[in-house]
Amino acid sequence: MSALTFPLLTPRLRVREFAAASHPRLFAADIAALEALYADPRVTARLPFWPRGHTATVNHVRRVVAAQQARSRRVYELVVEVRRTGAFAGVCGLVLTTPEAAVKRGHARTAELGYVLARRHWGYGYAQELVQHLLNAAWAPLGLHSVQAMVAQDHPASVAVLQSAGFVWEAGLPRFTRIRGRWWDCELYSVASAPPAPRSPRGGRLR
Numbered sequence: 001m002s003a004l005t006f007p008l009l010t011p012r013l014r015v016r017e018f019a020a021a022s023h024p025r026l027f028a029a030d031i032a033a034l035e036a037l038y039a040d041p042r043v044t045a046r047l048p049f050w051p052r053g054h055t056a057t058v059n060h061v062r063r064v065v066a067a068q069q070a071r072s073r074r075v076y077e078l079v080v081e082v083r084r085t086g087a088f089a090g091v092c093g094l095v096l097t098t099p100e101a102a103v104k105r106g107h108a109r110t111a112e113l114g115y116v117l118a119r120r121h122w123g124y125g126y127a128q129e130l131v132q133h134l135l136n137a138a139w140a141p142l143g144l145h146s147v148q149a150m151v152a153q154d155h156p157a158s159v160a161v162l163q164s165a166g167f168v169w170e171a172g173l174p175r176f177t178r179i180r181g182r183w184w185d186c187e188l189y190s191v192a193s194a195p196p197a198p199r200s201p202r203g204g205r206l207r
């Protein structure tokens with residue numbers, strides 16, 4: 001299994017690592033962008049988990065950056081930018097969920113996928129472009145057998161994104177988790193073979 005290399009370029013997006021604290025201005029900028037992303041209730045309406053507030057965000061980014069250096073890396077949480085402008089568009093992640101010892105015993109190597117875009121970047125086909133290219137780039141280098149994604153119920157935009165990358169519905173998970181005083185019903189999607197070559201961005205909507 002080889003590592004993924006960044007930045008990863010899609011036709012319109014740039015996917016890069018979070019900056020480390022040794023680059024204080026970039027580190028601070030990433031934290032500010034992430035905090036602003038999760039401060040928008042429209043963005044978090046269907047997300048059970050996210051770092052809340054400044055301290056939690058700083059600690060979260062520190063963990064993400066530390067994970068970049070892990071000898072057997074399992075966590076890829078990444079910044080998404082619009083190539084043309086350099087603007088922060090959101091974040092995405094792949095987390096390897098099968099322990100290597102289990103893979104050596106013959107278990108499938110599975111990863112969990114996540115993606116969150118800032119509101120002003122919705123509706124341009126960015127998430128589909130991102131997911132298709134990320135999976136395409138990660139599948140062989142990470143030795144993936146399947147990728148899973150958990151979606152809160154009644155989230156058609158996210159389901160459309162997953163289906164565009166070949167994911168299929170696996171199971172409904174009623175009352176999957178209880179967060180912020182309420183139960184979350186979720187749906188599990190997965191894709192179990194290397195994705196086809198990504199489609200080009202949706203007709204004529206290049207920004």
Ligand SMILES: CC(C)(COP(=O)(O)OP(=O)(O)OC[C@H]1O[C@@H](n2cnc3c(N)ncnc32)[C@H](O)[C@@H]1OP(=O)(O)O)[C@@H](O)C(=O)NCCC(=O)NCCS
Pocket residue numbers: 042043044046047115116117118121122123124125126127128129150151152156157158160161202
């Ligand atoms: C979900 C999210 C990533 C989608 O991003 P996006 O860039 O707007 O998505 P795309 O433009 O690539 O594609 C969205 C698809 O959903 C469809 N869609 C959007 N809203 C929809 C709705 N209410 N009902 C049905 N389909 C919808 C779009 O038409 C498009 O499909 P199409 O290409 O077949 O037309 C974005 O809304 C987001 O970040 N939300 C907040 C965080 C989140 O919920 N993340 C997902 C966690 S599972």
